Amino acid sequence: MPSPLVAIIMGSDSDLEIMKDAALVLEEMHIPYEIHILSAHRTPFQAMQYAQEASSKGIEVIIAGAGAAAHLAGVIAAVTELPVIGVPTKSSYLQGLDSLLSMVQMPGGIPVATVAINQAKNAGLLAVSILGIKYPEYREAYKTYKKKLEEEVLAKDKKLTTKGWQAYLEEKKK
Numbered sequence: 786m787p788s789p790l791v792a793i794i795m796g797s798d799s800d801l802e803i804m805k806d807a808a809l810v811l812e813e814m815h816i817p818y819e820i821h822i823l824s825a826h827r828t829p830f831q832a833m834q835y836a837q838e839a840s841s842k843g844i845e846v847i848i849a850g851a852g853a854a855a856h857l858a859g860v861i862a863a864v865t866e867l868p869v870i871g872v873p874t875k876s877s878y879l880q881g882l883d884s885l886l887s888m889v890q891m892p893g894g895i896p897v898a899t900v901a902i903n904q905a906k907n908a909g910l911l912a913v914s915i916l917g918i919k920y921p922e923y924r925e926a927y928k929t930y931k932k933k934l935e936e937e938v939l940a941k942d943k944k945l946t947t948k949g950w951q952a953y954l955e956e957k958k959k
């Protein structure tokens with residue numbers, strides 16, 4: 786087993802349904818990762834220790850997801866020099882705006898690269914893109930991924946212009 790390059794951590798198992806999207810991207814790109822539940826609030830000592838040791842274990846990027854008063858990513862970023870990508874997860878009361886603001890409004894000096902609410906997929910892709918600077922195979926994998934996206938959109942455009950928007954919409958509804 787190759788040692789993990791990416792750590793996916795989340796404040797609670799309630800975030801797993803969202804955070805699995807980051808794991809799926811990394812699996813698609815064959816990037817080794819590990820995944821943990823750690824909380825700056827509920828397991829502060831373990832979260833801190835994990836973040837402090839991550840780099841020496843070979844981790845190169847950390848993805849941290851949390852909801853509500855989402856302090857996890859910021860606390861992790863405070864004690865590591867690794868890039869930290871934050872995923873604000875949608876909380877039950879404030880639709881994730883609380884998580885987003887807690888995560889994105891970091892004080893100067895300790896950045897968290899925050900993606901959109903629930904966008905763990907983009908967090909995974911950002912990790913791929915960061916790793917691509919050092920690993921040509923991951924850069925290529927990301928290139929291939931984007932090429933596929935491009936082809937999908939162009940195919941849709943062709944269909945739209947060939948069939949007309951009414952028929953396109955009818956078919957899309959089916």
Ligand SMILES: Nc1c(C(=O)O)ncn1[C@@H]1O[C@H](COP(=O)(O)O)[C@@H](O)[C@H]1O
Binds near residue numbers: 874
């Ligand atoms: N924001 C944080 C942190 C943290 O920031 O350290 N730890 C847990 N949580 C969040 O609390 C929400 C509710 O968690 P529970 O469902 O376990 O009560 C989750 O979205 C979690 O990320």
